Amino acid sequence: MAEPSIESLSEAEAADELARLAAEMARHDALYAEAAPEITDADYDALRARNLAIETRFPALVREDSPSRKVGAPVSSQFAEVRHGVPMLSLDNAFDDGDVTDFVARIRRFLNLPADERIAFVAEPKIDGLSANIRYENGVLVQGATRGDGRAGEDITANLKTLKDIPQKLSGSGWPALIEVRGEVYAPNEEFAAFNAEAEAAGRRTYANPRNFAAGSLRQIDPSVTAGRPLRFFAYAWGESSEPFAETQGQALEKFNAWGFPVNPRSTRVEGAEGLVGIYHGLETDRAGxxxxxDGVVYKVDRLDWQSRLGFVSRSPRWAIAHKFPAQQATTVLEGIDIQVGRTGSLTPVARLAPVTVGGVVVRNATLHNEDEIARKDVRIGDTVVLQRAGDVIPQIVSVVADKRPADAMPYLFPTHCPVCGSEAVRPEGEVRRRCTGGLICAAQLVERLKHFVSRRAFDIEGLGEKQLIAFHERGWIHEPADIFRLARDTEKLDDLRAEDGYGETSVKNLVAGIDARRTIALERLLFGLGIRDIGDQTSLLLARHFGDWKAFHAAALEAASGIPSPEWTQLAEGHGVSARTLSVMAAAELSSDDPWPEAPLDQKLAFAFPGVAAPARRALAELTTDWPSILELARIAREDGPSATLGEIAGISGVGPVAARAVAEFFHEPHNQTVVTNLIDQLDVIEDAERPKSDTQVAGKTVVFTGALERFTRDEAKARAESLGAKVSGSVSKKTDYLVAGPGAGSKLADAQKHGVAVLTEDEWLALIGG
Known part of the structure; x- marks a missing residue:
């Protein structure tokens, strides 16, 4: 199934996606540990990149089991565990020349190097094999291990000793008494192909690619099996060492070679980003031979003292990076476009393809992202398309082969109604996706919404997972959240359940107990469980703290629902340069129906009608007007069609904002959503109020707005202190505001405060009020 773009994810969708990615990558880690991987390195990197990008956009959602906190794969149970003397960490990735330039610039900034000082690197091919850590004591091989999870690997000593490239005793001299030499075990392409051909002829297991072959060969219980496999080794790094043995990365490679290890002959010392990129493109050209x-090139800072200063960040060294090659491409025929409906009703197009192999994986579907992407690339059913696997969880269509287009291929018309329930599919202003308006009447959304409702950060109902929800929905028992609680008191349905395999008295009793335990629910969990688009668990907490209890929130949500701004007002407000102050001036304008300046140009008419409005705003207004009557209409829209005060209050809650506020209003504007909520509340016993702020301070219960360049404290410090004293901090001024704390440079908020009669305080006056 195609995944939505990261930019389109709501907080709730992002949390679900991070959970899915953590589970999927854990599964692939386990498969890798058993030498049975299902995806390529590029696909695994794409999963990791998507996870990291979502975490970067939603840092509060980073999970304890996040793949960004892990290295490598778990240790298989069939081998003894080996703790590495120094962790074997992964490398960050670069995917284009710009990433390499940024990498070099980061090093220069971190080391505080002058602009004219050259930075030397060692660039070496990134071998697509299996990493190994080989421990030598007094020059003798005593232990060998896989990377594993980075801190502990699998003991494959006997298997590694069968490789001719790995010396059992170090040659030459100068090696430390204890050293861990690290490198990559790989299979040459010709030998791998010959092995597979022989195995296929004999009816034995074959391998998908040389990397899988190397991994499987090193994890053989019988070392004699490994000995019969064509495996090679390149040394390129080290772990624990009893003493320093080199001053640069290049010198270390020379020492490895002198001690009897093969070192990749294409490893090269080079200076600057330009030199690195040159090596990269040379290896890219020579790759096939x-x-x-x-699958890329690794760049490492050459000076080891600089490596030591640069150190590590998270799971990767600052002094090294892997510059990955672009994904392989293939062409195939687009046989159809399927529309999938997500939990929040988003319509996602997926290309149905004639099967084709890309990078060792058979591909049948690819993402088309959204209707704009289809139109931009002019993708039509029947087209021959170029496909690649890079930068996304599933493949993507890069382009259309225009000269192979069938004569009868027609431009694709994106559906305007949900393919599942037939409800209208609307595209909100400023968004790239259409969404089904069916909500909980849409079968495609219903189970997903119910899954969200019972999820860990929502109602967290023990014993009621996806499998049970689907089964109960298919039997007609659950159509909305309230049905879950009705089920717990429906003796007839429960008796039917007891008679089924897999349940019984104990299971049913536990299910009922899990449901009944959630008849008492915290306000923030209830709000999150409703599944309102753009309302994640953090926003739910902010709303709960602001309103305090369900009754206050519900009343405000219904008021906001009756004050949703018109599309015309939204278009007006989104004009370049059209600020809240501009809208306020327009709403307050007292204009005659007769044009007082019939001969004046339009820009002058706007200046006369709305004095004080800046030129950028007038230019935006000029795009919406042609004459005096249309100016009158804009003034009416600004005055009458804007959001209600309550909607503005919700939008002004610090950390909530207008998008989430509008989502609340639109949710409660739908009658069927109101019915669903009412039915749910009827089934609950207690909705616990949010944690009460302090009530015994000078500012408890007061609404405060901070504006201007604060000098005594940061905006975050001011907000945290005010909230700790029981005040509500808002981002906008209204007649409900109690105090405006204004620093130097206060602008439109100061004018609004004066208009509404709000008390204006300096920073010193504010500190005096709250006791310093």
Missing amino acids: LGYDI
Whole structure:
């Protein structure tokens, strides 16, 4: 199934996606540990990149089991565990020349190097094999291990000893008494192909690619099986060492070679980003003729003292990066476009393709993202398309092969109604996706919404997971959240359940107990469980704290629902340069129906009608007007069609904002949503109020707005202190505001405060009020 773009994810969708990615990557880690991977390195990197991008956009959602906090794969149970003397960490990735330039610039900034000082690196092919850590004591091989999870690997000593490239005793001299030499075990392409051909002829297991082959060969219980496999080794790094043995990365590679290890002959010392990129493109050109698989180039700072200063961040060293090659591409035929409906009603197009192999994986579907993307690329059913696997969880269509287009191929018309329930599919202003308006009447959304309702951060109903929800929905028992609680008191349905395999008295008793335990629910969990678009768990908490109890929130939500701004007002407000002050001036304008300046140009008419409005705003207004009557209409829209005060109050809650406020209003504007909520509340016993702020301070219960360049404290400090004293901090001024704390440079908020009679305080006066 195609995944939505990260930019389109709401907080709730992002949390669900992070949970899915954590589970999926854990599964692939386990498969890798058993030498049975299902996806390529590029696909795994794409999963990791998507996870990291979502965490960057939603830092509060980073999970304890996040893949960004892990390295490598878990240790298989069939081998003993080996703790690495120094962790084997992963590398960050670069995907284009700009990433390499940024990498070098970050190093220069971190080390505070002058602009004219050259930075030397060692660039080496990134071998697509299996990492190994080989421990030598007094020059003798004593232990070998896989990378595993980075801190502990699998003991494969006996298997590694069968590789001719790995010396059992170090040659030469100068090696430390204890050293862990690290490198990559790989299979040359010709030998791998010959092995597969022989195995297929004999009816034995074959491998999908050389990397899988190397991993599987090293995890053989019988070392003699490994000995019969064509495996090679390149040394490129080290872990624990009893003493320093080199001053640069390049010198370390020379020492490895002198001690009997093969070192990749394409490893090169080079200076600057330009030199790195040159090596990269050279290896990219020569890639097919190397005789072994590589999937990029690794760059490492050459000076080891600089490596030490740069250190590590999270799971990766600052001094190294892997510059990945672009994904392989293929062409195939687009046989159809399927529309999938997500939990929040978003309509996502998925390309149905004639099967084709890309990067060792058979592909049948690809993402088309949204209707704009289809139109931009002019993708039509029947087209021959270029496909690649890069930068996304599933493949994407890069382009259309225009000269192979069938004569009868027609432009694709994106549906305006939900393909599941037939409800209208609307595209909100400023969004790239159409959404089904069916809500809980849409079968495609219903189970997903119910899954969200019982999820951990919502109602967290024990014993009621996806499998049970689907089964109960298919039997007609659950159509809305209230039905879950009705089920717990429906003796007839419960008796039917007891008679089924897999349940019984104990299971049913536990299910009922889990449901009944949630008849008492915290306000923030209830709000999150409703599944309102753009209302995640953090926003739910902010709303709960602001309103305090369900009755206050519900009343405000219904008031906001009756004050949703018209599309015309939204268009007006989104004009370039059209600020809240501009709208206020327009709403307050007292204009005659007769044009007092019939001969004046339009810009002058606007200046006369709305004095004080800046030129950028007038230019935006000029795009919406042609004459005096249309100016009158704009003034009416500004005065009558804007959001209600309550909607503005919700939008002004610090951390909530206008998008989430509008989502609340639109949710409660729908009658069927109101019915669903009412039915749910009837089934609950207690909705616990949000934690009460302090009530015994000078500012408890007061609404405060901070504006201007605060000098005594940061905006975050001011907000945190005010909230700790029981005040509500808002981002906008209204007649409900009690105090405006104004620093230097206060602008439109100061004018609004004066208009509404709000008390205006300096920073010193505010500190005196709250006791310093």
